[in-house]
Amino acid sequence: MNVNLINEKFQEKFGSQGELFTSPGRVNLIGEHTDYNGGFVFPGAIDKGMVAEIKLNGTDKVRAYSVDLEDYAEFGLNEEDAPEASWARYIFGVCREIQKRGGKIAGFDTAFSGDVPLGAGMSSSAALESTFANALNELFSLGIDRFELARIGQSTEHNYCGVKCGIMDQFASIFGKAGHLMRLDCRSMEFEYFPFDPEKHGYKVVLLDSVVKHELVGSPYNDRRASCERVAAVLGQEFLRGATMEQLDTVKDKISEEDYKRARYVIGEEQRVLDVCEALKRDDYETVGKRMYETHWGMSRDYEVSCEELDFLATVAQECGVTGSRIMGGGFGGCTINLVKAELYDSFIATAKSRFAEKYGHEPKVYAVVISDGARRL
Numbered sequence: 001m002n003v004n005l006i007n008e009k010f011q012e013k014f015g016s017q018g019e020l021f022t023s024p025g026r027v028n029l030i031g032e033h034t035d036y037n038g039g040f041v042f043p044g045a046i047d048k049g050m051v052a053e054i055k056l057n058g059t060d061k062v063r064a065y066s067v068d069l070e071d072y073a074e075f076g077l078n079e080e081d082a083p084e085a086s087w088a089r090y091i092f093g094v095c096r097e098i099q100k101r102g103g104k105i106a107g108f109d110t111a112f113s114g115d116v117p118l119g120a121g122m123s124s125s126a127a128l129e130s131t132f133a134n135a136l137n138e139l140f141s142l143g144i145d146r147f148e149l150a151r152i153g154q155s156t157e158h159n160y161c162g163v164k165c166g167i168m169d170q171f172a173s174i175f176g177k178a179g180h181l182m183r184l185d186c187r188s189m190e191f192e193y194f195p196f197d198p199e200k201h202g203y204k205v206v207l208l209d210s211v212v213k214h215e216l217v218g219s220p221y222n223d224r225r226a227s228c229e230r231v232a233a234v235l236g237q238e239f240l241r242g243a244t245m246e247q248l249d250t251v252k253d254k255i256s257e258e259d260y261k262r263a264r265y266v267i268g269e270e271q272r273v274l275d276v277c278e279a280l281k282r283d284d285y286e287t288v289g290k291r292m293y294e295t296h297w298g299m300s301r302d303y304e305v306s307c308e309e310l311d312f313l314a315t316v317a318q319e320c321g322v323t324g325s326r327i328m329g330g331g332f333g334g335c336t337i338n339l340v341k342a343e344l345y346d347s348f349i350a351t352a353k354s355r356f357a358e359k360y361g362h363e364p365k366v367y368a369v370v371i372s373d374g375a376r377r378l
């Protein structure tokens with residue numbers, strides 16, 4: 001992350017110096033589309049994120065500069081002041097959600113930059129929201145607890161960015177801890193840190209980015225959520241969480257074929273997260289990998305959030321003998337997350353690159369995963 005460039009731009013735009021805050025993107029080992037179903041997720045924060053330099057400016061206006069987009073926006077803090085630029089709406093949304101919770105904030109200047117690849121399913125938007133939620137909480141001494149900071153980011157997505165997302169990404173970005181994944185129960189919000197050190201056991205975790213643009217705004221993401229809510233309602237439950245396949249089968253003729261498949265994926269995924277956590281306790285990476293493949297094909301065939309390129313990457317992984325591979329994040333493009341034996345790593349990456357390039361005309365991008373800390377002051 002180029003902090004010097006942020007400093008330089010802040011100085012150039014605002015003629016002073018502010019304080020630095022950062023929040024990371026995330027990976028998710030397993031538990032996809034379970035968060036808004038009240039289920040379990042198993043994410044970790046990564047060493048890529050957003051950094052913002054911020055200084056209170058004594059006015060009632062926010063003046064924001066996106067270093068990466070070379071774009072500037074200025075807006076007030078009332079509902080009618082919502083900026084046009086979508087990147088600025090994330091910052092505006094965080095301000096508004098803080099205010100709705102009774103937080104007293106005022107104008108500030110900011111320049112920010114990130115190194116989470118956009119649209120890769122690594123939660124660049126949660127990194128942005130968490131950076132500002134955490135920074136404003138500190139700078140205005142608001143005393144908001146960390147769960148609420150995550151909810152502020154989530155409500156920003158719902159109310160200002162058009163994505164009815166769950167809590168996983170913002171939670172991971174705020175609560176991340178180096179060397180640990182977190183199993184979060186999205187119904188009770190109880191969570192547990194799990195030490196995660198695959199290298200110690202001869203494995204590596206790597207992301208392969210198909211570079212297929214992933215866009216959740218106004219996307220089928222919200223439709224998936226609506227399917228799940230319809231099935232939960234027919235089952236007489238608040239969430240799909242806790243429903244069994246047998247229960248689902250008893251209502252099969254009351255729901256559409258499509259909703260049935262969506263729910264079948266979610267119910268299966270619930271159990272897979274728990275299996276993976278248990279397997280990790282025994283250092284049983286083979287089971288972890290098996291469940292990852294099951295998730296991939298469930299997301300592809302039942303939940304229908306994959307795409308040709310991601311199915312291709314998972315297939316190549318399987319053919320190369322990779323332990324586990326699956327689409328990561330919301331879907332519709334982005335990355336696969338791969339659990340691969342150290343001795344297979346180089347040949348897998350080389351094969352995946354060349355076969356993908358042969359078919360799609362460009363190589364996938366490769367990101368090593370380093371599990372890192374959550375939102376903090378720099």
Ligand code: GLA
Binds near residue numbers: 031034166167329
């Ligand atoms: C996106 C959402 C999350 C979660 C994942 C899928 O990243 O922001 O809340 O639903 O998709 O697991």
